[in-house]
Amino acid sequence: MNYTALEDRLFEEWKTRSRQCGDGEEIAPDGLLYRGLFSYADGYWTRRPGDECRRWEQAPRRVLILTKDLNDTEAWDIRCETGRRNFSGPADATVSAPFYKNLMRWVYGLLTVDRHGNTRPFDEADRPDTFRPFYDEAPVARVNCKKQPGGSQLTNSALQGFLTRYADLLERQIRLYDADILLCCGGSDLIKDFVQAHYLPDLCRMSDWIWYSPSVRKLVVNSWHPSYHGDTHEGMYNAMMQHYSEFLYAFPGFFPGR
Structure with missing residues (x-):
């Protein structure tokens, strides 16, 4: 399946809706992260399309990351993201931003x-030589609930407004990927609640972190925002993995068999 082409068609509808709603002319495309060549030019790292569709289709487990919006005033294609530090030179592949390191x-x-x-x-x-190359190769989709460029903060009331105005489009995009694990990042339960209301109505609470849809065997991880400062990186990781592990012990048949 050509996910990129399907995403691009959806984004054209998003642009039209955005203009009609007075939310601006630009949106930041997102979705299945590119897995082609890395490049560095004019101070910026980027990545080109590659075999991400094949990787996604063949993945034994699929992770969809749902985040709030683009922390930038200018729109750019999130599918090209690398997490690498810009303006550092083409030989520096350091991932330094807490947002990307946590993800x-x-x-x-x-x-x-x-x-x-x-x-x-x-x-x-926590080892950069472990998490960075793994993430570089893993089939991952990342979707922003609000597609328009933003800033350093997005209030929950503003996020809810975008979730309401673009609910049908966001639901279609989420369904497109048929992910096994949906990692909902931030938004004080708003993102998880949207998934439950529009996609997985039988979600059952397993713990503060873990929700499960038994009818389609999909898992929702209700996480902090990756830039959250109220806990340590180690504390957030360990809490997530503890609840994830406890769920898997209780439901050993969760893993899909593609």
């Missing part, structure tokens, strides 16, 4: 757990 650790932990529910320890997930 990469979390995805590493969610995708490397074994069938018995044993997760990787933080000291392993």
Whole structure:
């Protein structure tokens, strides 16, 4: 399946809706992250399209990251993101922003757990030479609930407004990927609540972190925002993995068999 083409068609509808609602002319495309060549030009890292569609279709487990919006005043294609530090030179592949470091650790932990529910320890997930190359190659989709460029903050009331105005489009995009694990990041339950209201109505609460849809065997991880400062990176990782592991012990048949 050509996910990129389907995404682009959806974004054209999003642009039209955005103009009609007075939310601006620009949107930031997102979705299945590109897995082609890295490049560095004019101070910016980027990535080109590659075999991300094949990787996604063949993945034993699929992770969809749902975040709030683009923390930038100018729109750019999130599918090109690398997490690398810009303006650092083409030889510097450092990932320094807490947002990306946490996302990469979390995805590493969610995708490397074994069938018995044993997760990787933080000291392993915290190594840049472990989480960065893993994330670079893993099939990952990342979707912003608000597609328009933003700033450093998005209030929950504003987020709810965008979730309401674009609910049908966001639901279609979420359904497109048929992900096994939906990692909902921030928004004080608003993102998780949207998934439950529009996509997985039978979500059952397993813990503060974990929700499960038994009818389609999909897991929702209700997480902090990746830039959250109220806990340490280690504390957030360990809490997520503990609840994830406890769920897998209780539901050993969760893993899909693609």
